[in-house]
Amino acid sequence: MQILAIGVGGAGIRMLDFLLHRPEEGVLEKFKETFGTRKYFDYKDSLTPLAVDTSRPHLENLKSIEEKDKILIGKYDAKGHGTGSDISLGERIAEKEIDRIETKLQDVAGQVDFCLIMHSLGGGTGGGATPVISEVARRVLEVPVYTVSILPSLEESNIYILNAVDAMKSVLGKVDGVILVDNGVVTEKIVKIPIYEQVNLYVSRFVRTLVRASVESGIIGSSSVIGTMSPFDGVSTIGNVSSGINKLGKGKKWISFLMNKVIKGKGGLGLLLNCDYKTAQRALLLIVGPPEKVADTFHDAR
Numbered sequence: 001m002q003i004l005a006i007g008v009g010g011a012g013i014r015m016l017d018f019l020l021h022r023p024e025e026g027v028l029e030k031f032k033e034t035f036g037t038r039k040y041f042d043y044k045d046s047l048t049p050l051a052v053d054t055s056r057p058h059l060e061n062l063k064s065i066e067e068k069d070k071i072l073i074g075k076y077d078a079k080g081h082g083t084g085s086d087i088s089l090g091e092r093i094a095e096k097e098i099d100r101i102e103t104k105l106q107d108v109a110g111q112v113d114f115c116l117i118m119h120s121l122g123g124g125t126g127g128g129a130t131p132v133i134s135e136v137a138r139r140v141l142e143v144p145v146y147t148v149s150i151l152p153s154l155e156e157s158n159i160y161i162l163n164a165v166d167a168m169k170s171v172l173g174k175v176d177g178v179i180l181v182d183n184g185v186v187t188e189k190i191v192k193i194p195i196y197e198q199v200n201l202y203v204s205r206f207v208r209t210l211v212r213a214s215v216e217s218g219i220i221g222s223s224s225v226i227g228t229m230s231p232f233d234g235v236s237t238i239g240n241v242s243s244g245i246n247k248l249g250k251g252k253k254w255i256s257f258l259m260n261k262v263i264k265g266k267g268g269l270g271l272l273l274n275c276d277y278k279t280a281q282r283a284l285l286l287i288v289g290p291p292e293k294v295a296d297t298f299h300d301a302r
Contacts, residue, residue: 012052020065121152177236
């Protein structure tokens, strides 16, 4: 599985940076002590990054993305200081400088299975530039384009909420699917960790699990993701829970058990969007655990 991962705007590029973060050498040494010969999985082998923003400081603060994979847009219109939550300015800048982004997209055309664009719907750059970039990405890459779109919580400024409404209207129809994550849901359930760090954690865990399952097991591939999301060009979300391995049991009941935990949010955040799950047309369930236990249980469930 090869993914072009694009971060747009401050929130988007921070998500991308978090996704590609590689532990320091000391942490890697601890990993080797704990897991022996087991190799640390480097996600950069499967992810091609591209960070796009109107803020020079935001791009300079990225730790895991090389300079060649960064694009500062709006040097003259935004002066390198961002759009100030002006979604119209973000859109105009992207339209004016889309040729630079298109050149980067052409460099990877034919090499990726799909494109994943991460952004905040409430930001001026993330909300304004993403629809423009998405439309060009679909044309140039000729593969499905999805977004991980972050909704502002109701506690955030009204300008972010109004931006999100306009941005959502623009994004839908220009991509093959939207993965919607609600900051408000995270705010309700997490109090000890800053909300943005927690969102970054769960989004990166979702992408990393997809990639690792594809590379190491071969069971999940890009066709699984495309088959789940693309046929209806609509909205989806992600969820995450954990469970003691001995509680899974065997047979088909364990699948229902896990799905109920995700829906109800027991043992984790659950779904990252308040929604009526009964209207879902399809779902993709990824289970991470001891191979022999998961394999035995899955075999019985079949």
